[in-house]
Amino acid sequence: MRSFSRGEESLGAIDNIYRHQITLASHIHFTSSELYCKRVIELIGSSQGVYNVGSIALDKINKSSLISENDFRTKYxxxxKEFILITIHPETKNIDSNEVFAEEIYKAAFELIKGFHLVITMPNSDTKGSIFRNMWKKLKSEFPTDVSLIENFGSENYYAAMQYAKLLLGNSSSGIIEAATFNKYVVNIGDRQKGRARSLNTIDVDFDYKDILFKVKEIIPKGEFKGNNEYFQENSIQKVINIIKDYDGF
Known part of the structure; x- marks a missing residue:
């Protein structure tokens, strides 16, 4: 059995226990950063079959061509107007706090609308996701021309959204893993992605609307992020193929 993205942690979600169980059951482990490589080695007690190849998602992005900004804006x-891309999912380990979290996000969004269009991807089906879904619908009803609610971009159009956004705001893994490749800063909110490796484009804040607004205002003058992506390696997919072809550990 082969496992991808091993060694990762997301302490604000319930994924960790399943992720580690898959790691323990696997023979080959592909990690997306050096930090995760070390975690897998610690978890299984051996470096055999553990390979840090970078994120295969970034390899795919590197080989993709995005639609133009004009076509993207027309399509959606x-x-x-400059827009902020917002993706918020509920925190599934601290579920009782999601109503309070939603209130803080709403207050922050209410202020951000004064300077930006908001492109908001709707939350997933995790427990309490409906709280955020209903909140965004309320915001849209109050500011119909200033808010775009997107049920599902699909990967290619979501990448385009990241490319053309001013910055990313939320608690999605896309902010942690992919955003630096698009030279975007990210205001990462709460604990959902806690434990993941960070590139220097990621700014962490609590679910506090004043802190969120402060960090957004701090980031705006910076323009594009010019640093490296912690998760990127050249030709990740080909590395995986070569390792599987040559592997003799079964």
Whole structure:
């Protein structure tokens, strides 16, 4: 059995226990950063079959061509105004606090609308996701021309959204893993992604609307992020193929 993205942690979600169980059951482990490589080695007690190859998602992005900004905006009816891309999922280990978290996000979004269009991807089906879904619908009803609610971009169009956004805001793994490849800063909120390796484009804040607004205002003058992506390696997919072809540990 082969496992990808091993050694990762997301302490605000319940994924960890399943992720580690898969790691323990696998023979080959592909990790997306040096930090995760060390975690897998510690977890299984051996370096045999553990390979740090970088993120295969980034390899795919590197080989993709995105639609133009004009076509993207036309497709999703996004006006010619700088926009912030927002992706918020519920925290599944601290579920009782999600209503409070939603209130803080709403207050922050209410203020951000004064300077930006908001492109918001709707939350997943995790427990309490409906709290955030209903909150975004309320915001849209109050500011119909300033908010775009997107049920599902699909990967290619989501990458385009990251490319053309001013910055990313939320608690999605896409902010942690992919955003640096698009030279974007990320305001990462809460604990959902706690434990993951960070590139220097990631700024962590609590679910506090004043802190969120402060960090956004701090980031805006920086423009594009010019640093490296912690998760990127050249030709990750080909590395995986070569390792599997040559592996003799079964």
């Amino acid at each position: 009816n996004i006006p010619e």
